[in-house]
Amino acid sequence: MTYAPLLATSAALGLFVLAGGAYGVLYAVSAARLSSSLERVSYACYAVQLLLVLVVCLGSPLDWPWKLFIAASGIAYGFIPPATWRLLETLHHSRAR
Amino acid sequence: MYRSQKLALRYFAAAITLFGVMTAAGLLSALYYVDPSLFYNVFDFQMAKILHIDTLIIWLLMGFIGAVYWFLPKELGREVVGIWIAEVLFYVFCAAVVVVAVVFIVVQYGGSNQFSMWFINQGRKYVEAPRWAAVGIVVVVLAFMFNVTATAWRARKMTGILGVLILDLIPLSVLYLDAFPQLTNMSHDLYWWWWLVHMWVEATWEVLIGCLMAWSLMELMGTSRRIVETWLYIEVMLVLGTGILGLGHHYFWIGTPQYWLSIGGFFSALEPLPLLGMVVHAVYDAGTHHMKTTNRPAFYWVLAEAFGNFIGAGVWGFMMTLPQINLYSHGTQWTVSHGHFAFWGAYGCGVIAIMYLVLQQTRHATAHFDSRSWKWSFGLLNLGLVGMVGGLLVAGITQAIYERAQGGSTLQAFVVASENHWFQSGMYARLLFGIVFALGYIILVYDLLAIGRRAALAAPAQVASA
Secondary structure (H helix, E strand, O other): OOHHHHHHHHHHHHHHHHHHHHHHHHHHHHHHHOOHHHHHHHHHHHHHHHHHHHHHHHHOOOOHHHHHHHHHHHHHHHHHHHHHHHHHHHHHHHHHO | OOHHHHHHHHHHHHHHHHHHHHHHHHHHHHHHHHOOOOOOOOOOHHHHHHHHHHHHHHHHHHHHHHHHHHHHHHHHOOOOOOHHHHHHHHHHHHHHHHHHHHHHHHOOOOOOOHHHHHHOOOOOOOOOOOHHHHHHHHHHHHHHHHHHHHHHHHHOOOOHHHHHHHHHHHHHHHHHHHHOOOOOOHHHHHHHHHHHHHHHHHHHHHHHHHHHHHHHHHHHHOOOHHHHHHHHHHHHHHHHHHHHHHHHHHOOOOOOOOHHHHHHHHHHHHOHHHHHHHHHHHHHHHHHOOOOOOEHHHHHHHHHHHHHHHHHHHHHHHHHOOHHHHHHHOOOHHHHHHHHHHHHHHHHHHHHHHHHHHHHHHOOOOOOEOOOHHHHHHHHHHHHHHHHHHHHHHHHHHHHHHHHHOOOOOHHHHHHHHHOHHHHHHHHHHHHHHHHHHHHHHHHHHHHHHOOHHHHHHHHHHHHHO
């Protein structure tokens, strides 16, 4: 690997996780404030994350199993914030009852 | 206040002092990079580095132990069994740290043999402490385990958090035994050494700080025990599920079989996922309390812990964890950047949060526990840290390009990369932001001494007038 794809792949992977984090935070803030506009921004962050999956899959020199793995984890990121939020609400509401 | 809690305050005082030593030694190490001849043959680089990384481990360990001694009697409603042993061992522990540090400073180089291993330096990174001190650490940890388990046994009470903590103390102490083998094959030696370093930091310590954060959240936000315990079980399952075999990312280039490339890369890449859950949880807690709390410093440090852990361990880690990239990045300042961010986010912020939580209670500042200086220290410490990891990242990427990808990892390439202006700019930035961090530390110490004092002084007067 020469330095250009090394840097590009590394940056794409870092941004991939960062976009996932931004999606998680914004999703949680939107759920807490019941803000649909923030929710849309959170989905935009997730879209950026999926775009980065495409960048890694099409433009990086990684072997295909790694690309497949990045794609699968990109999909997993999509479920974590809503699932976590639902779990927390269930826990808190069952306590309130 | 229980005797155990008074001991906890002493542990916190020792921890914050060692935090200062770590910061000073880190600043000195940063200075060597911009002036390599500094203190040449007087106080060499490796000694500053050893002091920096060893005090990092010890201040966090002391913070953890102090936190457990603080929460344990509250959890079980009784004094800790065998507290006198813990009190004696605290002073032995502190004295041992001082003696080891003095020996490191006085004896900086020389041959290695059985004597030097037992009395000067074991020669293995992070566990350089000579063997007599390593035996001492085992004794302290075993006594700590005895205190915790015997107190739970005597109280005839077991909670979910305490159960997880007790189970975690077993690998915590057993893994430290990896500091002892004398293996002459470097691959074998590193193989087992990583069990200690990785499993402590990315497995047992994660569980320990999870338990401490669970207790902290119950006190800080009044979160119910059932919620924090359920969340703790999930987090422990996910962190251990990804963290244990994530060990493999240290096995890429030390002479271990090739399958570690796949195992290490796969499980390391999963490690950010539970951290994302933690971030969502932090926002949930902050949202349900509308960012309102009687202890803002602790609250903000808890938030910093969740976000710092995600960015430092998750984002910075994922940039370089796949073997194809790690081939170029390992052992460069890029790794150092990740290490600084991850340690600070995962543990440093958490220990400081617990200190503020404890001080609010010892100073009876239940209604208003706030100051201007904590905001300054919070801002400067985090700005300094982010600046440092930014500088290190630039320097590390420069090394990955010029030393590894283009230069083929030769000594000449190492020199070329070290003289590159991007590398040097990164190192200057690290030094500058290191000074910012040190300023934040000084203000933190002042604030820890001063915050809530007025309430503490008023409390006895209120009791007297009542």
